[in-house]
Amino acid sequence: KTAEQLAAEVKAAHERSINAVKEIADEALGKAKAGETLTTKLKETADEALLKMNELTGQVSELEQKMARRGEGERETRKSLGQQFVENEQVKSWLESGPSSGKADLRVKANLTTLTTDADGSVGDGVAPTRLPGVQELPQRRMTVRDLLSQGRMDGNTIEYVQETGFTNNAAPVAEGAAKPSSDIKLDLKSSTAKVIAHWMKASRQALDDVSFLRSMIDQRLIYGLSYAEENQLLNGDGTGQNLHGLIPNATAYAAPFTPSAGTAIDTMRLAMLQAALAEYPATGHVMNPIDWARIELTKDSEGRYIIGNPQGTLSPTLWNLPVVETQAISVDKFLTGAFKLGAQIFDRWDARVEVGYVNDDFTRNMVTLLGEERLALAVYRPEAFVYGDLGYVTE
Template sequence: MSGETKSAAELAAETKAAFDKSLDAVKEIAEAAAGKAEAGEQLSQKAKDKADEALVTMNELKAGMTELEQKLDRGGNTDANEAKSIGQMFVESDEFKSFEADGFSRNNKARIEAKATITLATTDTDGAVGAGVRATRLPGIQEMPQRRMTIRDLLMPGRMDGNTLEYVQETGFNNNAAMVAEGAVKPQSDIKLADISTSAKVIAHHFKASRQSLSDVAQLRSLIDQRGRMGLKLKEEGQLLNGDGTGQNLMGLIPSATAYAAAFAVTAETIIDKLRLAMLQSALAEYPATGHVLNPIDWARIELTKDGDNNYIVGGPTGDALAPTLWRLPVVETQAMQVDKFLTGAFQMGAQIFDRWLASVETGYVDDDFVRNLITILFEERLALAIYRPEAFIYGDLGFVA
């Protein structure tokens, strides 16, 4: 049927039939030549040319048949889009069919030109130019987002020597100061002090990379350096807020903080009211608050709070405030804070960070790294957190979650 795509098996059968017919023609010529040789007759030039043409045709058919047989051995391929071999195109051509019908006559020849459609294919087929197409590659590495660190910036910085940090904390003051009459005994007041001791803790992690990757990927070294330091900061922020003081954990601000307790009840109390009462609680402890720490989800809830007329209470979507604030204090958003919780306090006066080792990076060979062309990259820091006044920090529930 015209236009029908033939399978490799069908093409092989057709090629073999043509080859057999060509072989018979060669045999016939050879037998005629042998008879003339026995009779002592010279073979004419015309007969020699016809024999040569028959042999060439037979060899071309043999090559095409071999190629098809190999394809069948590999499982065959009947894909209509598969590029045809020279042998396939030759035996299917009208020129060959005419040559075959004429009994492979010397006066008739079969000739074709191999042509292929140029495509973007990358397979080993005629007309495939896909391997020459270069991909558009953006420079550098598309990095993951980085969390903005905030808690360290709230606290007073400091440096320490040795492993242990000790300080004296006033834990009580009995004030008996009074008006005194002439000649009367003056009252005595008392102060209670306590020794507080904490130690520096190490935060560390490392990467292993091959020397080849560090040499061949231009941005890899800077990416490892950036992520290494970022990892330390992420862990540090969580420890500064939530460390429970056990083992190698810091004693964080939240476990040390004072529980929220309102000085008075507010009619129809809201979340915004709670944060103002937490500021009052800190101020009554003689440590005026300097900021609020909230999870970003909770701050979004507060900003979206509306009054009875559907107006935003805290600013608005077109507000021009440079930084989030509530009751004149900055609001610090961090995912290290649990959802539905808040921490309000006097961060500069109530606590202090002491760095023993600033964040650093070291490289070297560990175990058999040298013979494996590997490099170990170590990031670490060592710090302590001093909580001077637990009552300077107020921690509680916002009440969004039942």
């Protein structure tokens, strides 16, 4: 039976109780007109019938209100008060006896559930969640390029250095009394200016006071953002505007000193080292994208054995006895090999730092501005110390 059918049965019982009251009332009126005295039993019967009618009237009203509040889905899964009333064995027995007096009671206990709806027995709002401390932060890239280069400090805005751009060597054996040959050198003045890398965030003073880890998290994120931008500038900065003039735009294009038979990417890296060595700048490391280093490590011979990679190895990545630096700041299928310590140098004017202050109407709005910035210059002394080229995995 549906809830509506059960409710109809309760209403029918209610109507029967009303009819019983009417019959007793008619009997009493008839005796009163005839001048007869009402018996004590008739009075008791009338009182019981009226009491039963009032109880059923209240139950029908409450049942209708609860059915109106509850959704159809909840009515299907939870028994309403009307269902519980008509299915109760005590109530059934009392209704089947065709009562003209007495009453049937239904004691209802709430079914406690974790629901959060406005219904009897819903205790879901009292369930406390388990809150883990701190914040699950986004992943952060490991910065590697700065560590390859020599470090320095600068006092002004510009780094100037004299670069030897030519040397004519005429040194030769000389006979006694003969004129000695002369040699020439050519020098050029080079310069590099300091560039600012910066970004900022705003936060309310209330947030910084109430969330204990927020200030340290903002500081860390600001410093990380500077390092992220710096690594890209050190490799790829084009030297225009406020960009550094990076290693790749300064590097010499890869030109194999000779062509090996059945050449591979591993051969290409060895020939790049040879190119740097022939320029009198022996390479000290390789830079490549993690995807390309994975390709090299997974290279196998004709018998399926790894040539470079060792699945159980724990050594740092090396190729031809030089460290391999993996970074996503360099494009896939590209490499940079060179004498990093000799060929270039970083000059820090301002160390990476975070400062806090008021900007515009920050003070009156209880806001603060957190600024992260650094200032540095990059001097590439010898472009021929760096070799940049393709690994040959991607067909252009």
